[in-house]
Amino acid sequence: MPLDLTGVGIYCSVAKDYTELVEAVTNPVQAIGTMPYGKVPHGKAGFAGQPAIPFHVPARAWRMAERAVREALAMSALGAADLTRFGVIVTTCWGDIEDVESQYAALKTTSKSATAPLSRKARGALAGYPLGSIANRIARRFGLHGPIVTISNACASGNIACSVAQELIEQGDARGMLVVGAERFTLTGVWGAERSGFVGRSLRPFDAQRAGTVLGEGAAAILLERDGRQRALASLRGSAMSCEDGADIILFKEDGQAFTTAMQDALAAGGLAPSEVDLISTHSPGTPLIDLLETRAIGRLLRGTAKHVGVNAFKSMTGHMSGASAVAEIVACVAQMRAGIVHGNAALTVPDPALGCSVMPAQSLERTVSIALSNACGSGGINTSVALATCRPRKSIDTADKTECAVAITAVEAVQAPAEATDWFESDAWFDRSEGVWEMNRSGQVGAIAGIMAARASGLFDGDPAIGRDTAILSGSWIAGAPFATEAFCEGLSKQPPLFLPSMAFNNGSHLGSIILARRLGLIGFATNYCGHLASGLQALIAAGRLIRRRAVRAALALSYDVEHPRLAEIARRLPKIDLAGLRDGAGALLCEARESALDRGAPVLGLLRGGRDFGDRLGLADEGLNAVLRKLGPLLSGDIGTIIVASPGGAGLRALAARIASGKDSCSICDTREVHSGAAQFAVALRSVLPICRPVLVLVGEDHGAKAAVRIEPL
Template structure:
């Protein structure tokens, strides 16, 4: 099996700018926490781990921090930026603070240059596009938002891509900046304390921080061939979902977290006895610290008290998406220097938590293998294994090329549910204006979901319908091996931002826990996992309109690697008042009228063909291939955008034969033209029928590609009259997805 090594690191943290400053602070046990600045203080909770370097000023503050950390990591690694590299970004809120700080202007729909620039930076996907454009990076590019576990999920994405030969090198960036709505929402929900003291007898909450961590990963042979000096090996990953996951309360018995840890060790091919150091999630909240100790005891058994455990957050604060990457660096420091950093302020350990937390002072400790843990709201547990690099081959075989089949589909649109509803929309005249979807007509029950964020409701409903169609409950699969992977552009966070900004402007003390907790990009996979009983990986990709297609691709990868037996995968986005207001601002600014925005959700159930046949499942279609590629482009650089799509198309269409159909999901004239151009370039030797899905539906955001895949599953190999060329029977269908930032993805679908 292909191995991945770390060849570069970069950091901007409350301990200082650069990895040297980070490591010095960790070794000294010097806290980076200080008095909170720039945000009103709630109930005396005045500590924060803020980056105070004057070079990082608003607006665009987070991007400046990212550039600084990226410069350092790329310089250390010495990789050739002209060679393709995957870019995997982890963040909860990205650069959304800039628009929230301009909320009053945004609410009045004032089309100033400042507001327009902040609107462009608001989606999480913008940050990855910015990084790629700034450094001229070519290759797969995505963003994941899985609360505080996002960084380890990004490392898992990168390791998977390297193992499958999709990339030779990958850049992983975890980043976060503090913002008033995040701090106040968490404080009103009871998560924020006066100090951050993990595993302390008197701990009472976490303290937020901000920062950036960047790791450069390379396939081992490629790195050694160019003379790189590996810092460590990223050897394994594990992601698991809580049983019946809650939006914020983790599984209290520690079993789900222990599963993620054990999966990571199994993936690395090592036993728990070989772990020398454990870097804890260590948030300082009462429940999470207790859960981690329970998980460690379940994993290590009698040896649990002999494994040093330290909490990096005690020194940096809780940096959300950035923390797992910085904590991986703490593991590399332990491996490289033989030194484990302390857990700060731990002068009185909770007597119920009787492990070795390296209190107050760090110490020398030989470390060959380190385990780093993270837990995210919504039930995500993600862990990674890092170990000292040693030359040699991984004796395990490379992943086999398993056939992936579709056994269930679902479509939710304002007109109703089902693929037939979508087909009816395609045959109607001028059907781009779509009314609001009545979610109450779809759920029937559980009625409790009706009080959650609307996007989360859509994902839960679409997942449940697809799982029922696949008869997944009767499959007999171990629920630990059923995953939920979703793509979304906004995930309902526009509703969340608007609500919290409005209440914050009036009086932040009026923010309620439900306002803060029942939202978030990741809420959909939480509710979906609950609806279908999944306990395997639960991952949310948020890299823009292509996120739905990328989710399908990642699901195929998990099945190929035999991480799962079944995956419920799809995409969803909603239409809300803030998005309509943003469209109005663009119109007032004199720009081109944006496409009609549409809310929709679509899911498919994917299984390995052998498993589906063994259980007698009805196979609707097969996934023939998938591809994802991105070029560093500006909005008008059509040639580079076309390069992205042609590369993704070549990967997805490899092996397809006969007459093909192409379902393009682009909503704008320019993207549709590029999709036609890409299909012509790649598939010119084959008869092609074309469907411009976006021309009929409008901008469906991340749900577009899953809608196309569901449609393709039902109609590949059948006569269909919705093609531009008339009634056509196709032997294979390729679904394409493109974004103006240069990102593209494609999925190939064939008959069973």
């Protein structure tokens, strides 16, 4: 479904707003005079940031994101009443965790004593530690009551967020969605990237002498609407993802085929052909291999096309803004389309003769751009592309099969640590040392174990080699392994920085569970990681259902996982009305399939996933708020409901909502799981004990003043 792009905002090293962005794309060589501006202790490179905001200001990522969002909303000319029907997706790798890292020594000292006071700065740092805190703050600040989502799929996050936004709008969860990328510099992030051989001294995409990337920081925002054609700056026509077969955790196969597939699929989704493309904004981060394979993929896409296509890299001006890059690059595409300019590749002197296609020189050229592709890739072999056009087609283009199918749950497995347990599982019992999993954090290991258990129970992956490409993995976590990463990074940098190893940098991400599971099962289909919210695990299940319902995949594994860490108690105490006193390691996995396929292969159907809803209404005990949510959940509440599962610590508003729903149903019980909790995985742990079912089940998860989700599961 094409969407209207009605507002953009940007805040990065070369532009504090859209006007400066147009100036930068007009003269990129002059624009890069500000990059890099920061020096990294112990490092060989600087970083490209935004000097207008002092580096040590708390919540720096949030501040940059707010500026970008404010500009996008002003450009869209939407009123406050309109915005209540909008949601927000934030994409980031680091969020505002730098605040905690900078306070690490103080937090380490005070956490040893239950009575030791925390400074105001430390308290604020802990409250902003979950990656989802930025999305929650945006929703509150601008009055957004639609879905609140945070996605962290490394540098591909922004393009994946566009796909998710399309699905949420098409499903009716929102009239429109803000997609916001926000990334701030962290010492540990740059140091880890450098130790992994990813960082160079200058960022020179496509140049024969390129030798690595330069990390950057900044924020960008785009506003996507279903019915904003009169105010549209451009149209989002299609998006696609293609995963590498057997890809390394950070590198990619050298033929670039998955990149070509992603671009072809994005064009096909928008009813477009390669011959119509005028501009390709590349992911190219200035590393020798990725630039090479992406240009080979582009050359393969454009083979036989007579027109000259502009190929450029916006990172040549901004640095590599990780989770914010893809959104910023979409904004740059819009600027070029509207200004009639294709920007040059700043710092390019001699193009690498081994490149698979011709690229723009350092100087910009005046050129009409009607159709553009914007590429992004991420660790784990994820390749994505979005297709943009200057306007929406008069007739809606939709090549998808409109016949929806019922979604069957054919396996559910969960693991949860017993009370007072330490070392309650051995990773060596599940993974061979050659897999490299032993050095990854516990959350990723536990999440993958739940997925392996569900895969075994389903029998789906026994002897069907094609299923790997047709199975998606959707994972969800709240904090996941972030405290382990923070502790490892900060301890390493404070004691012996040279011992900060590549494994520390890339084996602590929130999406590790899905990467480990994909390797084990040979899955190369969709992969998306929801994080930062207690509702993230249920959001992953809802997304799995959407993919199967529109026949994008044959099956989907919805993973959820969170693990206990001593620092989490401190974090939880700083969040509104959340009590994690009973937090335990836990993970869950649900396998979803098309009902017909499941029945054809004789699989047991534990329940049917009838529908789900993401929402962000501020939920208190007042009737007005409860009534608004009841109207929004309408289809999920019709008919009989036997059990309502409330899988959130705290959440007085969610419990009041459950009580209101139960009061209108015969013999409807409420299962409250607050006393023992596994974060975003708790709903799966609860479902493991009730599936298969004989009466419908409603699941409610989330924070009263943040992201929330609900699903309805019915018996076959």
